[in-house]
Amino acid sequence: MLDNNQLLRFTTAGSVDDGKSTLIGRLLYDSKSIFEDQLQAIENTSKKKGHDGVDLALFTDGLRDEREQGITIDVAYRYFTTPKRKFIIADTPGHIQYTRNMVTGASTANAAIILVDARHGVIEQTKRHSFIASLLQIPHVIVCINKMDLVDYSEEVYNNVINQFEEFASKLLVNDIRFIPISALNGDNVVNRSTNMDWYQGAPLLHTLETMHISSDINKVDARFPVQTVLRPQSESHRDYRGYAGRMASGIFRLGDEVTVLPSGFTSKIKTIDTLDKSLEEAYAPMSISVTLEDDIDISRGDMIVKSNNKPEPSQDIEVMLCWLHNNPAKPRAKYSIRHTSNEQKAMIKEIVYKFDINTLERKSEDKDIKMNDISKVKIRTTKPLMVDSYRENRTTGSIILIDEATNETVAAGMVV
Template sequence: MIDNNQLLRFTTAGSVDDGKSTLIGRLLYDSKSIFEDQLQAITNTSKKKGHDGVDLALFTDGLRDEREQGITIDVAYRYFTTPKRKFIIADTPGHIQYTRNMVTGASTANVAIILIDARHGVIEQTKRHAFIASLLHIPHIIVCINKMDLVDFSEEVYNKIVSEFEEIASKLLVTDIRFIPISALLGDNVVNKSENMSWYQGAPMLHTLETIHIGSDINKVDARFPVQTVLRPQRDGFIDYRGYAGRVASGIFRKGDDVTVLPSGFTSKIKTIDTIDGELDEAIASMSVSITLEDDIDVSRGDMIVRSNNKPETSQDIEVMLCWLNNSPSKPRAKYSIRHTTNEQTAMIKEVIYKYDINTFERLTGDTELKMNDISKVRIRTTKPLMVDSYRENRATGSIILVDDTTNETVAAGMIV
């Protein structure tokens, strides 16, 4: 039954010590999603540390050991299932210097869980995380107001924080926001309904995650096939097959479709759609296939096959919402490698149009240097045309990364506007 369940990806975000590790530990513990040997090991460790019960944070705090060893902290992914749904958790660090990791963790999420410490209310990191969730067009945000046990389970405190967050949300592109008062330490409203907050009439967090509607984030309308490689196997010294292999980024391709190869503009029809298991009549998004065309035209890696009546924008100048991820700031008119689907080429940041003040969401002009965690709108110039859609319409063809050629580090991630 679980194999047929719908998969939900969610990311957790919050400031340092807001209780993310304890929340995830409580979620796994109370939903009985922990193996017995793991539970026994953590129970023993908790006793050695002098805890009366199980230290829930130990279920997720492997990253703490990494930090002590000087290893770069990254996003930690955890998996669990319930009878109603399968889940992947992207657990991101809370420190402000790791905001870039939230961009990574949230990029494929259906739901963002934002934790707020009931004692502190909305802080700068709360605004930053809400803004990134909005920027990445995550359809659902669940605001968990944690540590309610430390404010005597006060409805007044809860309502005040809800009002503060709703004021922020009014400035963002977020359509579905839900609020849940919780105590991750005691388990109130995580898996089981709280007896200490009878004034809260909503569902616990796990029930919300199990029942929240998640539509597909794959664009099923715009057919896009980035070519990864050209297949030309030889038989008896002769090449009798020319296929273009890759992964369907979005939409549907069928035999006989009129297609255009970009950026060249050559047109043809789909002759066959092949897989290792045989020929198909159609290929849909996320399938890896080889497409042959009726005409022998020049196609290479980085080109894109699209339906002739539905083409993306082809341009060397693109506007992007850019999150700067690197410790080193951007360099004026420096050259970077831009990676977009299977296309890789040289690009430069031609213009910083504006940067965002994360506290006020104001647009700041005049500052052209991008520093770590900066979020800005920029204009990028590429050496050759890219075939792009807006990120809002198509995540697969609307996202890019910039890579420093000298260090091979990813310096920025961007969403095409």
């Protein structure tokens, strides 16, 4: 039964000490999703640190540095299952210098939990994380107003935080925003309904996560097939086989479909669609397949096969929303490697259009310095054309990364606009 459950990926974000790790620990603890040996180890560590009960934050703060400092540094992925749904949690750091980690953790999420300390209300990090959730097209945002036990479970405080967040969120592109008053430490409205806040008539957090509708983020309309490799078997029975292997990024291919190979522009029809053990009548994202065409065309890794009546325009000048991930700032007109699906080319940042002020969402066109955690709109020039769609229409073909050629380190992640 569980194998047929929908999988929900969600990320948690908030400022330092807002209680993200404690909240996830409470979710795992109260939903009985922790193995006995894990629980025993956490109980022992909690006693050594002088806690009266179980320190729930230790369930996610797995790195030694995190445990020593009592903060979350890296993205911690946790998995748990209830009778209604399976979950993958990305617990992301709250510190401003780890905003890049939040981008990483949120990039595949169906929902984002934004934690707000009821005592402090909406602060800079709340806005930063909410903006990133909007930028990454996360369809559902759950604002958990935490530490309600420290404000005497006040409905007035809860409503004030809602008003603060809604005023800011009016500038964001998020369709579904929900608010839940919780105490992660005491378990109020996390798994079980709170008896301390009978004025709240909504569902607790776990029930909200279990019943939330998940729509696929895979584009089913635009057929995009980035070629990863060319298959030329040496066996006698397949000597004439020339297959193009890769993973469907979006859309559907069927036998006989008229297709165009980009960037060359040559056209043909799909002859066969094959997997490891059988041939198919059709294939759809995110299946890994090999296709053969009716015509001999020069195709190599990085090319893209698309339907002839629905194709992107290959481009060497691309506008991208860029999140800078590296300690070293972006260098003016410096050369990088750009990776887009299976395609890798040389590229440079041609122009910085503007930077975002995360607090106000103001666009600063005069500020041309891109440092770690900055989010900017830039123009990128590539040596050869890339077949991109906008990130809003297609997450796979609308995303890129930049790599420092000297160190091979990823320096930025971008979304095509």
